[in-house]
Amino acid sequence: MSLKGQRVLVCGGSSGIGAATAALFAGQGADVVITGRSEERLAKAAADIGGAVTARRVDGAAPDEVAAFFAEDTIYDHLVLALSGGSGAGPLATLDLDELRAGFDAKFWLHLRILQAALPRLADDASVTFITASSARAALPGTAGLAAINGALEAVVRPLAVELAPRRVNAVSPGVIETPWWDALPADQRAAMFAEHAAALPVGRVGRPEDVAQAIVMAATNGFMTGHVIEVNGGLSLATGR
Template structure:
């Protein structure tokens, strides 16, 4: 089983790479930062490979896909942190940059991979519960992630028999939150944990297990799987 994880150098993408490599998959991770890529590969089994690819550059994507060849499963873990804030103060330039960091790179990566994805394979988008949470201050993030999620069932029909799904994580302790000072981040995590029936925030490994399930279960397509500790109940 050959898996490409776009944006696999940290957080959920890296946890997914570790899980799948441990299960015997031939995993290739991509990222645009050579140093982060090297550091990520150092934590993975020797069988894992990596490539420095800027997913905002279509030519780089096409070159990488052609060199990689047939792919069984594609995981789209590309992300960004721009686009948050109350709407009345929302910087729309920042929101455009948020789309440029996540929405378009995920779609460009999928388009570039289509000629190489095997018919019985799968694509898994990683979105976020901001698409569904209706929480003040997340309209921009919700637009980015909601835009991806609304495409999932449509693409599942267009691209069949290729399976297309998404995992929509809740609050997960990843480097995505590095824009917050550590004390503020810890306080926010503690507050979020109180809103979940499971009594904690998520770990990258929690989301990786859901992605692994979607890869393994050939009877699931067109679905957005929410993994938020029950916070949305």
């Protein structure tokens, strides 16, 4: 598939799933803009990807920066919101609700704020793809807060697909993916956690950013798909008896 002549904006494109998505779009000929908070990580991602990739530092949590970015006269054919929040996990009995609120601010509200600002710059037939998480539909102890954040984001997909039509709105919901999101864990603890999840999944491994990127590009470029949440979780939701 050639996407030559199409413009793609990947918000949160400096690493992990966002960077892998930008690379896949660029590899198919699209002109790609990646945004994020760190100029250093954005520059590295753009250099690693190569091709027609432009890095722009934009702090999605700063309304003035978001407004200034979308004040530019650029029309995008595809918008990917790959912004990840980091707080909100833990058992309910000890969950810091202020941290959960911060998690909503960092992901749910951030996605909606950027999409709202982007609307005047989206083509009439543009695609919008949210990146959520399998915690929205799983039943894992200690993830009620994360489930609330990602579940709320997935809940807006269907009404927005109708409201914003003929633009298309979908979400891709990853399971456990080996990305820098996990770097806060000590290396040995992270490796043990990945091994435990891999052993429980039908595919026998945790995910890679490229696995999710393939689903994102498919959802963005399939003109007959809208209002869907696509799970990319290695079979996490399947009852395997393991």
